[in-house]
Amino acid sequence: QIQLVQSGVEVRKPGASVKVSCKASGYHFTNYAVNWVRLAPGQGLEWMGWISASNGKTSSAQKFQGRLTMTTDTSTNTAYMELRSLRPDDTAVYYCSRLVVVVPAIPDYWGQGTQVTVSS
Amino acid sequence: EIVLTQSPGTLSLSPGERVTLSCRASKSVASSYLAWYQHKPGQAPRPLIYGASIRGTDVPDRFSGSGSGTDFTLTISRLEPDDFAFYYCLQYGGSPPFTFGQGTKLEIK
Numbered sequence: 137q138i139q140l141v142q143s144g145v146e147v148r149k150p151g152a153s154v155k156v157s158c159k160a161s162g163y164h165f166t167n168y169a170v171n172w173v174r175l176a177p178g179q180g181l182e183w184m185g186w187i188s189a190s191n192g193k194t195s196s197a198q199k200f201q202g203r204l205t206m207t208t209d210t211s212t213n214t215a216y217m218e219l220r221s222l223r224p225d226d227t228a229v230y231y232c233s234r235l236v237v238v239v240p241a242i243p244d245y246w247g248q249g250t251q252v253t254v255s256s
Numbered sequence: 257e258i259v260l261t262q263s264p265g266t267l268s269l270s271p272g273e274r275v276t277l278s279c280r281a282s283k284s285v286a287s288s289y290l291a292w293y294q295h296k297p298g299q300a301p302r303p304l305i306y307g308a309s310i311r312g313t314d315v316p317d318r319f320s321g322s323g324s325g326t327d328f329t330l331t332i333s334r335l336e337p338d339d340f341a342f343y344y345c346l347q348y349g350g351s352p353p354f355t356f357g358q359g360t361k362l363e364i365k
Binding site: 175231240241242244248 | 291301302312344346348358359
């Protein structure tokens, strides 16, 4: 079955970086993109960006440009999301999901989420 | 950028009731690229509806979506205990590619 399994809880100090992994299985990894969304306390879902697993093409929300790096490793079917210069308001649950990018489509299968806490 | 506004923010209802959630877009959503997700704390968001009215895989038929242009609704015909959750609308296919509404919390009365 299709699964996306994310790495565990992370705690960082302000100014640090965090790298979250998302290991995919059950489908052909390079036929899809990996999408990243976060949910901060008391806030709604927020789209961050996506990366094509076939060619590395990315698209990201303007507010994260310059701080966000998304990569994939096709040898292990794993996607990575790195966020730098962390602030307390980056405290959130970060989700990866599978995405078709050839035509407009919605993220269908999602990971379980990774809690990232930014606190001094 | 399209801004999605969901209403109400919170809804308190009882099992068996009918509910309609609203999602209004600041600009017309192209080709009805509007989806609805259900989200329960500690779980992954679950896609319910895409293309404004197409039910996703294994989504019960008590969930239905409608609308076009700037006004969209999600209706749950008869609430079951498992339906109490957060609901988000999502526009896709625009620029930026994805925008979520702020969500509606559906809670048990």
